Amino acid sequence: MKFTRFNRSLLVMAAAMLTITACKRGHDNPGKTYAPNMYEPVGYEPYKQEEGFKTPYTEKGTRGTALWLPVKGTVSRRNYNTKFSDSSARDLMIYNIPADSIEIAERTLVNPIPLNEKTLAEGKEYYSRFCQHCHGETGKGDGLVAAQYKGVPNYSSMSGMKEGHIFHVITNGRNRMWPHGSQITPEDRWKIVHYVQKLQNGG
Amino acid sequence: MHTDFIGFSLIKMYSRSVISTLVIVLIALFSSYQSVAQDAAAGGGDAAKGKELFSTLCQQCHAVTDEKVIGPGLKGITKRRDTAWLLKWVKNPQAVISSGDAYATALYAKFQPLVMQSFPDLSDDDIKNILAHIDASAAPAPAAGPATGGAVAATATPASESPSGLFTAVLVALLVVMLLVLGVLLVLVTILSKAVGPTTGEGGQATPFLQRLKTSLGAAASNSTLRSIVLWLFVFVVTKQTFDGLYSVGVSQGYAPKQPIAFSHKLHAGQYQVNCNYCHTSVYKGKIATIPSANICMNCHGEIKRESPEIQKIYKAIETDTPIEWVRVHNLPDLAYFNHAQHTNVGQVQCQTCHGEIEKMEVVEQRSSLTMGWCIDCHRKTEVATKDNAYYDKLVALHKKGSKEPLRVANIGGLECSKCHY
Numbered sequence: 191m192k193f194t195r196f197n198r199s200l201l202v203m204a205a206a207m208l209t210i211t212a213c214k215r216g217h218d219n220p221g222k223t224y225a226p227n228m229y230e231p232v233g234y235e236p237y238k239q240e241e242g243f244k245t246p247y248t249e250k251g252t253r254g255t256a257l258w259l260p261v262k263g264t265v266s267r268r269n270y271n272t273k274f275s276d277s278s279a280r281d282l283m284i285y286n287i288p289a290d291s292i293e294i295a296e297r298t299l300v301n302p303i304p305l306n307e308k309t310l311a312e313g314k315e316y317y318s319r320f321c322q323h324c325h326g327e328t329g330k331g332d333g334l335v336a337a338q339y340k341g342v343p344n345y346s347s348m349s350g351m352k353e354g355h356i357f358h359v360i361t362n363g364r365n366r367m368w369p370h371g372s373q374i375t376p377e378d379r380w381k382i383v384h385y386v387q388k389l390q391n392g393g
Numbered sequence: 394m395h396t397d398f399i400g401f402s403l404i405k406m407y408s409r410s411v412i413s414t415l416v417i418v419l420i421a422l423f424s425s426y427q428s429v430a431q432d433a434a435a436g437g438g439d440a441a442k443g444k445e446l447f448s449t450l451c452q453q454c455h456a457v458t459d460e461k462v463i464g465p466g467l468k469g470i471t472k473r474r475d476t477a478w479l480l481k482w483v484k485n486p487q488a489v490i491s492s493g494d495a496y497a498t499a500l501y502a503k504f505q506p507l508v509m510q511s512f513p514d515l516s517d518d519d520i521k522n523i524l525a526h527i528d529a530s531a532a533p534a535p536a537a538g539p540a541t542g543g544a545v546a547a548t549a550t551p552a553s554e555s556p557s558g559l560f561t562a563v564l565v566a567l568l569v570v571m572l573l574v575l576g577v578l579l580v581l582v583t584i585l586s587k588a589v590g591p592t593t594g595e596g597g598q599a600t601p602f603l604q605r606l607k608t609s610l611g612a613a614a615s616n617s618t619l620r621s622i623v624l625w626l627f628v629f630v631v632t633k634q635t636f637d638g639l640y641s642v643g644v645s646q647g648y649a650p651k652q653p654i655a656f657s658h659k660l661h662a663g664q665y666q667v668n669c670n671y672c673h674t675s676v677y678k679g680k681i682a683t684i685p686s687a688n689i690c691m692n693c694h695g696e697i698k699r700e701s702p703e704i705q706k707i708y709k710a711i712e713t714d715t716p717i718e719w720v721r722v723h724n725l726p727d728l729a730y731f732n733h734a735q736h737t738n739v740g741q742v743q744c745q746t747c748h749g750e751i752e753k754m755e756v757v758e759q760r761s762s763l764t765m766g767w768c769i770d771c772h773r774k775t776e777v778a779t780k781d782n783a784y785y786d787k788l789v790a791l792h793k794k795g796s797k798e799p800l801r802v803a804n805i806g807g808l809e810c811s812k813c814h815y
Binding site: 211221224237257331338343344346366375 | 450456460626641644648671674689727
């Protein structure tokens, strides 16, 4: 009698061991947290999406986000940089040229960033981050994405292009290229312009 | 012996020369066939020169495939139109349209108000070279590159290449082999015991193998040493599991939630080498790296793979003005402060240092533990990138007086509580 009871408890223990060690958290489960009120932010985190947030999206989406669109025509304070130019009016102008008026940009915009080794190196860095996968390392339009995207031009056919033109194209897009103004600050865009001009005029 | 040796080497030489001639003939045949195929339509243009010209002049509006870019796709153009017409067209499309040519007017009607730019400076040979390039590209390439299309890339992803996957596979294989061996041994034992049983068994009666196994197991269960071993093992396993469980509270390592859109970092960051910063725009500028808004997806997917159901989800989000509800993978508790810009600019930390081999992940997974011990460990080990940074010059000089070790993050306050907790 005692013997069988012990045997049974041995079996139970083995089963328990197997179950305990076999348990693994699923990929969709972040696991438990201790004291979640210290873990969860009290303030609004940028990407917080929550039921009942009163935002412009609440009516349309299922959940509101803490992230709101800025008022139309907003100029980022950080981007309103008058230090690198002699004219604040010109700095502001880049925000006011309509997307379809590339001729105005070509005529009026002047690169406020001085061309030197440092800015050119920075331009190259930004080019490699934002342009290279389509336009290619040397601007031949042979980036890895270009093979899929099609219609990426070769810079060698574009020597002598105006800096305002290039800036406007980065900001608002042109032909098949879509606008990249939301991704790159104006200052960085001007640095890219330096590097693109260097590539266009034969490296 | 001697003659034998010579004979052998002669045969060897003969066979070798036969093989080499065969190879040469084959290569010559193949290459002539290829050049014939390439030159056939374009009347002997040079495809290599044409490629260079095409990339400078045509690529912006035309693809060598049948896809429409801005102008029509040019695959098979030499079969559609004769060379004389093409020469006229490329040099001055407007004139061809004005002359009332039926094909040209139809083309104009389809693409108006766009008219192809005229290239009066191109010589006849230049245009023939370009046509040769188009034909050469249309012919199936002898050895297709690693990625000829998005569909190929998407399907050609092996299930698991990670070392852990390999490890499990080996483990499972070993287990299977062990089980097989066990089975064979059992069979052997039963056969042997049957064969030997009658002579050794008491009373001439062979005890069945299973019966004997049962009795010996019973004996083992009543053995006190064995019992205590099993008991201690049980206690050990339970204790270890309890502690492991407690230590994993608040640690989400391995968390890889399913996202609303099956975006693959392996494809975008790995295969196509789109820079992290292209989508995560503020990783060098702000506290958070930012999750790209739909307009950044559209920079490429306004044109590429528009039919894919996953891409359609982005279009729907844009049309209904609803944010895409990405699931956040890397969470730090609110009580700890972390800033991306600080680490990527001054610290020059690579994305992969904390996020793992993100360019190989189909679904993003939290690879690091993100515990305080993990942070501190890195701060203790990592040397400060003081080179070419004048800010650190005096600090480095000061540090060198008191220590022979290089300046690490821990030395400049990387272990201070209030740096991250306040």
